[in-house]
Amino acid sequence: MTETNKGKFEYTVFTCVLFLCAFGLIVLYSASSVSSLRIYDSSIYLFVRQAVFCGVGLLIALLFSFIPYKVYMKFSRYIYVACLVLVVVTAFAGRISRGSSRWIMLRGIIFQPSELMKLAMIIYLPKVLTEIKGDFDNKDNFLRVLFVSYVPTFIVALSNLSTGIILFIIATSLIFVVSKKKLIFIFILTLICLFYVFAYPMAKSLSVAGLLKTYQAGRIFAWKAPESYPDIAYQTLQGIYAIGSGRISGRGYLNSIQKAIIPEAQNDMIFTILCEELGIVGAALFFVLYIVLIYRIIFISSRQKNMTSLLLSFGIAIHIALQIILNIGVVTNLLPNTGVTLPFVSYGGSSLIVLFIEIGIIMSISRYERVY
Amino acid sequence: MKIFGKSKKTETGNETIVKRRLLLVSIFMAIIFVLLGLRVYQLMVVDGDYYNRIVLSQRQVSYNSEIIPSRRGDILDTDGNLLATSIKVYNLIIDPKVINSYPDNRYVNATIDALVDVYEYNRWELRDLINEKRDKAYVRYARQLSIEDKEKFEAYKDAKNKEFKEKGSNDRINGVWFEEEYKRYYPNDYLASNVIGFVNNAGESVMGLELYYDNELSGTNGRKYGYLGDNYELQSVQKQAIDGNNIVTTIDTRMQKICEEKLSLWQQGEIGSKSASAIIMNPNNGEIYAMASTNGFNLNDPRDLTGLDEEYIEEVGKENIWYSRWKNLCVQDTYEPGSTAKIVTFSAAVDENMVSKDATFECKGYIELDDGEHKWTIKCNNRNGHGKLNLVETLSKSCNMSMVEMAEMLGINTFTKYQKTFGFGEYTNIDLPNEADTSKLVYDASNMGRTDLDTNSFGQNYNCTMVQLISAFCSAINGGKYYEPHLVKRIENQNGTYIKQIVKPVIRKTISEKTSKFLREVLFETVETGTGKYAQIKNRNIGGKTGTAEKLPRADKNYLVSFIGFDDMDNPNLVVYVVVDQPNLEGEKQASATFATTIFHDIMKEVLTNNE
Numbered sequence: 015m016t017e018t019n020k021g022k023f024e025y026t027v028f029t030c031v032l033f034l035c036a037f038g039l040i041v042l043y044s045a046s047s048v049s050s051l052r053i054y055d056s057s058i059y060l061f062v063r064q065a066v067f068c069g070v071g072l073l074i075a076l077l078f079s080f081i082p083y084k085v086y087m088k089f090s091r092y093i094y095v096a097c098l099v100l101v102v103v104t105a106f107a108g109r110i111s112r113g114s115s116r117w118i119m120l121r122g123i124i125f126q127p128s129e130l131m132k133l134a135m136i137i138y139l140p141k142v143l144t145e146i147k148g149d150f151d152n153k154d155n156f157l158r159v160l161f162v163s164y165v166p167t168f169i170v171a172l173s174n175l176s177t178g179i180i181l182f183i184i185a186t187s188l189i190f191v192v193s194k195k196k197l198i199f200i201f202i203l204t205l206i207c208l209f210y211v212f213a214y215p216m217a218k219s220l221s222v223a224g225l226l227k228t229y230q231a232g233r234i235f236a237w238k239a240p241e242s243y244p245d246i247a248y249q250t251l252q253g254i255y256a257i258g259s260g261r262i263s264g265r266g267y268l269n270s271i272q273k274a275i276i277p278e279a280q281n282d283m284i285f286t287i288l289c290e291e292l293g294i295v296g297a298a299l300f301f302v303l304y305i306v307l308i309y310r311i312i313f314i315s316s317r318q319k320n321m322t323s324l325l326l327s328f329g330i331a332i333h334i335a336l337q338i339i340l341n342i343g344v345v346t347n348l349l350p351n352t353g354v355t356l357p358f359v360s361y362g363g364s365s366l367i368v369l370f371i372e373i374g375i376i377m378s379i380s381r382y383e384r385v386y
Numbered sequence: 387m388k389i390f391g392k393s394k395k396t397e398t399g400n401e402t403i404v405k406r407r408l409l410l411v412s413i414f415m416a417i418i419f420v421l422l423g424l425r426v427y428q429l430m431v432v433d434g435d436y437y438n439r440i441v442l443s444q445r446q447v448s449y450n451s452e453i454i455p456s457r458r459g460d461i462l463d464t465d466g467n468l469l470a471t472s473i474k475v476y477n478l479i480i481d482p483k484v485i486n487s488y489p490d491n492r493y494v495n496a497t498i499d500a501l502v503d504v505y506e507y508n509r510w511e512l513r514d515l516i517n518e519k520r521d522k523a524y525v526r527y528a529r530q531l532s533i534e535d536k537e538k539f540e541a542y543k544d545a546k547n548k549e550f551k552e553k554g555s556n557d558r559i560n561g562v563w564f565e566e567e568y569k570r571y572y573p574n575d576y577l578a579s580n581v582i583g584f585v586n587n588a589g590e591s592v593m594g595l596e597l598y599y600d601n602e603l604s605g606t607n608g609r610k611y612g613y614l615g616d617n618y619e620l621q622s623v624q625k626q627a628i629d630g631n632n633i634v635t636t637i638d639t640r641m642q643k644i645c646e647e648k649l650s651l652w653q654q655g656e657i658g659s660k661s662a663s664a665i666i667m668n669p670n671n672g673e674i675y676a677m678a679s680t681n682g683f684n685l686n687d688p689r690d691l692t693g694l695d696e697e698y699i700e701e702v703g704k705e706n707i708w709y710s711r712w713k714n715l716c717v718q719d720t721y722e723p724g725s726t727a728k729i730v731t732f733s734a735a736v737d738e739n740m741v742s743k744d745a746t747f748e749c750k751g752y753i754e755l756d757d758g759e760h761k762w763t764i765k766c767n768n769r770n771g772h773g774k775l776n777l778v779e780t781l782s783k784s785c786n787m788s789m790v791e792m793a794e795m796l797g798i799n800t801f802t803k804y805q806k807t808f809g810f811g812e813y814t815n816i817d818l819p820n821e822a823d824t825s826k827l828v829y830d831a832s833n834m835g836r837t838d839l840d841t842n843s844f845g846q847n848y849n850c851t852m853v854q855l856i857s858a859f860c861s862a863i864n865g866g867k868y869y870e871p872h873l874v875k876r877i878e879n880q881n882g883t884y885i886k887q888i889v890k891p892v893i894r895k896t897i898s899e900k901t902s903k904f905l906r907e908v909l910f911e912t913v914e915t916g917t918g919k920y921a922q923i924k925n926r927n928i929g930g931k932t933g934t935a936e937k938l939p940r941a942d943k944n945y946l947v948s949f950i951g952f953d954d955m956d957n958p959n960l961v962v963y964v965v966v967d968q969p970n971l972e973g974e975k976q977a978s979a980t981f982a983t984t985i986f987h988d989i990m991k992e993v994l995t996n997n998e
Contacts (some may be wrong), residue, residue: 191407259438
């Protein structure tokens with residue numbers, strides 16, 4: 015029954031990513047032109063950079079697809095430890111280098127170690143979970159999983175809450191998949207739901223009672239009552255206007271009015287310009303591409319015979335899905351404002367490269383897997 | 387469960403549970419995607435028209451009609467010389483629709499001939515453009531022409547059209563017009579670039595005074611509205627532009643030039659450094675006369691990177707180089723001050739009557755600390771020890787051990803109280819953007835340990851900005867009055883009529899008049915006989931203090947050396963502070979405050995010479 019899939023190229027995933035990049039660049043050219051001109055005196059500066067990143071990224075993905083994933087599973091522990099060290103160093107070097115503690119600079123290239131941490135977690139946690147064979151009653155196992163999952167999550171969350179949340183959900187979902195327990199997960203989910211529902215009334219009453227200052231709860235207020243806090247909610251409000259004004263067929267490519275006034279239009283807010291220019295038709299196109307991509311990755315994951323590769327590919331699926339959910343959730347104001355990029359579309363080098371590596375891994379798993 | 391392939395046992399033996407949970411998570415994500423889709427549908431289809439109206443009504447404010455640009459205010463130095471100004475320029479607009487409006491091409495050739503004759507533009511390019519964009523009414527062909535250029539074309543056009551008329555030809559020059567705009571111009575190019583800041587091509591102020599005083603400087607654009615009157619005649623209404631205000635700064639161009647010249651002499655000299663900066667301030671009112679660093683740039687071309695190696699630009703990144711040049715080191719950069727900050731410890735001890743003037747101190751070159759668990763040794767700058775010192779000598783010889791002793795007499799609570807009173811860890815509220823936040827870079831009484839107290843006593847282990855230190859120093863020598871440092875003293879409208887005088891009152895008292903007077907004597911002694919000898923100027927009673935701080939990480943053995951001093955002892959009215967960051971020397975050779983002291987001496991001497 016068992017046969018290897020050797021040599022088979024993962025067309026579905028690669029084609030989806032190719033289209034996403036191509037359409038993404040088209041949207042980015044329009045969305046970035048204003049701020050590119052403003053900052054770099056050239057309207058194509060950011061576009062050209064992103065195009066180079068995409069090109070390099072696709073090559074990286076192809077390269078990774080030819081490396082059997084077991085090779086880097088072997089080094090996963092060192093990758094994880096190295097990333098953890100980087101994350102710790104950036105978190106605590108803030109005081110000495112007295113800058114924002116999210117970024118690190120190597121040979122002039124700035125990147126965020128927290129982005130790499132996501133990748134390290136997705137690679138290493140499956141290995142740990144496979145090794146303990148779902149036995150969480152053993153105290154050592156339990157503590158090990160707890161450490162591997164939540165120590166970096168916590169450290170990252172201190173300086174970059176949104177990435178912390180992403181790490182938390184990825185780790186918790188993977189643990190959920192292999193664990194036999196139920197109650198604790200229901201409890202966590204309930205807690206999240208309760209927070210979602212009651213965050214605003216709680217923040218409101220605390221601030222009325224004088225226990226919370228407006229600026230501390232600003233994000234929550236701006237989220238639930240944007241019209242009452244137009245200053246804090248400026249980005250959110252203008253984003254929603256942009257999305258809505260696209261209506262069915264959009265204002266037309268390059269015709270966005272809002273891109274001149276939405277901060278970060280090329281970055282976290284790029285979906286708003288996409289909707290404004292291309293309408294719900296354009297938005298649906300991206301939705302379809304994303305759904306096909308994620309469905310395909312989950313499909314690959316589900317047919318894995320090997321537990322590690324199953325979890326590895328599922329972790330990647332969750333990561334990509336989460337970025338989309340959080341990004342679109344924020345720009346449509348279903349979630350409070352936090353900076354998450356839209357995969358393959360938003361401007362930004364480090365998140366893009368990490369995504370391409372993940373795509374390469376998926377293609378490698380698909381190529382070298384043993385299927386039934 | 388067909389989408390997940392056929393079920394079979396996996397290695398773990400829990401295959402059904404794992405697959406079931408995989409499915410569960412996937413379904414959960416699918417539900418969220420559906421919700422997102424519904425939300426997008428709601429925004430775009432259900433409420434789309436509502437949001438579209440908002441967007442269009444917001445837009446009306448900025449489009450719709452012709453804008454009359456307002457003129458941005460000037461930035462002037464203390465004597466009224468221009469530091470930044472706005473000059474009127476003209477954009478040449480071509481209207482192909484008008485030019486092509488007659489089938490006999492009566493405008494085309496005449497207009498193209500005129501543009502080629504006057505401006506020597508490319509004939510074929512113009513022809514193509516006018517042909518290709520025949521349905522456009524607005525093509526900006528050239529930017530920022532001078533008024534002479536504009537008048538030249540208009541005179542040519544009038545003369546030529548008259549000639550056509552007399553000849554009875556139908557040809558006319560038409561479809562070319564000029565759009566007014568203001569261009570920011572900085573007459574001195576590099577002078578005080580990090581302080582003044584600039585306005586980019588999009589008309590937005592990016593940094594410096596331009597940004598901080600943007601509300602004062604920028605005016606309100608006027609507008610020409612067009613509407614159809616009762617008889618279907620086009621009426622037009624004008625709303626005049628309101629020009630921005632001028633700001634008169636405290637910058638003294640002469641002193642600023644002296645600072646920049648001396649700093650660049652050092653920087654271009656044999657040794658040089660990573661960077662060097664200087665501030666000149668009036669201790670009696672907080673006015674800053676000069677603020678200069680070696681990282682300046684040409685305000686008229688802030689993104690110019692000529693002369694730099696392509697490879698270097700690629701490696702570091704353009705924007706990183708820009709930002710490092712634009713940064714105002716005196717306000718945005720923090721560092722450990724070193725011995726110049728000993729004035730805090732010293733004046734606190736004197737002010738609190740902890741030490742009498744005949745007190746003596748014994749320095750054996752190091753001190754051992756012991757908290758029961760660990761032991762440390764803190765060394766003095768003189769490794770062999772200063773031996774016996776009187777009170778004046780503790781500061782004039784810059785003895786670390788005596789400062790430790792004084793700090794311990796004061797105790798953590800009193801010491802941190804004085805640090806705070808002198809403004810460390812707080813914003814000075816100088817009128818420049820992006821002042822560094824040092825609140826997390828100093829200790830407070832609750833988290834300061836004994837070692838921290840000891841190292842703080844001689845200016846290590848906490849960070850400050852240059853403007854913080856000079857403001858603290860000013861108050862220490864002017865009788866204890868802390869003034870807010872500032873760069874703008876007056877705001878006027880563009881006719882020069884006064885609008886607002888900016889006077890900064892004394893914010894708080896740092897030390898007593900008596901302590902301050904004593905400190906001046908000690909600082910005078912420091913220059914006369916102590917570590918600051920190189921600062922001496924003939925016939926002047928200069929006082930001051932050197933500083934040598936080891937930078938983090940300590941293992942790298944990099945130093946920041948500085949000198950702060952004033953003129954003159956009895957009646958201080960000028961304070962100069964010079965910081966040299968990492969002289970280009972190996973390790974401990976950097977640790978000579980003489981570099982900074984010499985620059986101080988040169989600046990102060992020249993400033994004083996010309997003052998008389």
